[in-house]
Amino acid sequence: MLPWQYWSSSRTIVKMNQKWAKQMQTDRNVTIIGAGVVGCSIALALARRGFRTLNLDTLPAAGYGSTSHSSAIVRPIYSHITSCAIAHQARRHWLNWADFLQVEDERGMARYTECGGLVLIKQGEESRYDANLTAMQAVGVPYELLSAGDIKTLYPGISLASYGPPVPASHDSFCSPSKGEISSGILVPQAGYVSDPQLATHNLQVAAQKHGAEFIFNARVAAFNISHSEKHRIELDDGRTFFSATVINAAGPHSSKINQLAGITNQLKLSTRAMRHEVAYIPANARHFERGGRFLMDMDAGFYQRPDGKDMLIGSSDPVCDPHDFVDPDNYNLEFTPQWNVQTYRAAQRFPEMGIPNTARGTVGLYDVSDDWIPIYDKTSIPGYYLAIGTSGNQFKNAPLIGEIMAAIINTENEGNDHDKHPACLKLPDVGQNISLDFYSRNRDIQHTSSVMA
Numbered sequence: 001m002l003p004w005q006y007w008s009s010s011r012t013i014v015k016m017n018q019k020w021a022k023q024m025q026t027d028r029n030v031t032i033i034g035a036g037v038v039g040c041s042i043a044l045a046l047a048r049r050g051f052r053t054l055n056l057d058t059l060p061a062a063g064y065g066s067t068s069h070s071s072a073i074v075r076p077i078y079s080h081i082t083s084c085a086i087a088h089q090a091r092r093h094w095l096n097w098a099d100f101l102q103v104e105d106e107r108g109m110a111r112y113t114e115c116g117g118l119v120l121i122k123q124g125e126e127s128r129y130d131a132n133l134t135a136m137q138a139v140g141v142p143y144e145l146l147s148a149g150d151i152k153t154l155y156p157g158i159s160l161a162s163y164g165p166p167v168p169a170s171h172d173s174f175c176s177p178s179k180g181e182i183s184s185g186i187l188v189p190q191a192g193y194v195s196d197p198q199l200a201t202h203n204l205q206v207a208a209q210k211h212g213a214e215f216i217f218n219a220r221v222a223a224f225n226i227s228h229s230e231k232h233r234i235e236l237d238d239g240r241t242f243f244s245a246t247v248i249n250a251a252g253p254h255s256s257k258i259n260q261l262a263g264i265t266n267q268l269k270l271s272t273r274a275m276r277h278e279v280a281y282i283p284a285n286a287r288h289f290e291r292g293g294r295f296l297m298d299m300d301a302g303f304y305q306r307p308d309g310k311d312m313l314i315g316s317s318d319p320v321c322d323p324h325d326f327v328d329p330d331n332y333n334l335e336f337t338p339q340w341n342v343q344t345y346r347a348a349q350r351f352p353e354m355g356i357p358n359t360a361r362g363t364v365g366l367y368d369v370s371d372d373w374i375p376i377y378d379k380t381s382i383p384g385y386y387l388a389i390g391t392s393g394n395q396f397k398n399a400p401l402i403g404e405i406m407a408a409i410i411n412t413e414n415e416g417n418d419h420d421k422h423p424a425c426l427k428l429p430d431v432g433q434n435i436s437l438d439f440y441s442r443n444r445d446i447q448h449t450s451s452v453m454a
Helices: 037-048 081-095 097-101 126-139 148-154 197-210 252-262 338-350 396-414
Strands: 006-009 012-015 025-033 053-056 117-122 144-147 182-188 192-194 214-216 221-228 231-236 241-249 272-283 295-298 303-308 311-316 362-370 376-379 385-389 425-428 433-436
Touching: 025 037, 025 231, 037 053, 037 197, 037 385, 037 396, 053 241, 081 097, 081 126, 081 396, 081 425, 081 433, 097 197, 117 126, 117 148, 126 182, 144 148, 148 182, 197 214, 197 396, 221 252, 241 252, 252 272, 252 362, 252 385, 272 338, 295 338, 303 338, 311 338, 376 396, 385 396, 396 425
Parallel strands: 025 053, 025 241, 053 214, 117 295, 241 385
Antiparallel strands: 006 012, 117 182, 144 182, 221 231, 231 241, 272 311, 272 362, 295 303, 303 311, 376 385, 425 433
């Protein structure tokens, strides 16, 4: 029996036949639009606090959308203390994933591999990463500064010639060395990746369901407004209707469309858009993982990579020379384009022994990009309507804490306080920080970020 085939009133359960089900109206404490890793994290945090939650998702299962295309890198290398602290605290939960969830999933549990990460630095650009080092020092993230010789020891066969700034494939100097060389690097041992982001999302779903959370899939929101006893009315494209005092937009690349339905787009200082991206998978050269496989961030050549079994996953660092591909999330190109070659060629500059297959392999997905690549976790001007959007491809790492962030904001509002005037805080016990959540405000000034990657 499906959840929407019942209607509850005065503790009496009335069974309805399917003919009437589409006209049924259900009252929920919290409705979460989206069941990606963000929506499932929120469901778990709120369900643990006794909220009755319902996730609506247009896809057939949790984590089937942009989450499934995530590179799932977990790293604290950020230029803002808040981002660094949240990521470092989240890592503790990834390390102890089963203990954090307190549930058994018949599909198994997602695995976090702590391989460490390395950021390459071009000679003369050391100051570019001062903010990153300052943030990691403030949070207590251990790191090591490596010399060029150290880097060659870690990566036999690496080229330390400079190829930056990155240029498009049509440029005459594409794949040709430029002036200078890579002279140092930042090694962060406490970083890694999650092997299966979709499975991690299912783990969160199962944990939330243990506490009473409900999920409805193949459910596309068609209308959203306040029209019944000051509760939000959510109508699906098949006619099913739900009423909820609290609604959270966690719709990922569709977040802007949900905001349009809610009629608040013009009230937001920041916007979100769906951006298409490609990630390549290629067989790793035997020597590449000889000293251990870790993720590598190379802003000079314009790519990042991480191990994936016997493969190497290669994504773009989104250099300014590459045009952003903003798309309609319901209608975009699912096939690989020449961008796949651009990313693999850039990686081959750094690792000349790397072979590039004739057949493209990897994934094509979407980011929900905010104007400054920092998410919006916040209330809105509509009472009871909240945002967990603009995660920009880099928030998977924070999944264990996103629900806690939203719960803190919602609790602040429910207690009669104004989060805009008196921002909610989140205590991070393992890093000894108490973070003000106004960093994620919809009303913030555009933040300057560096080293954002999937």
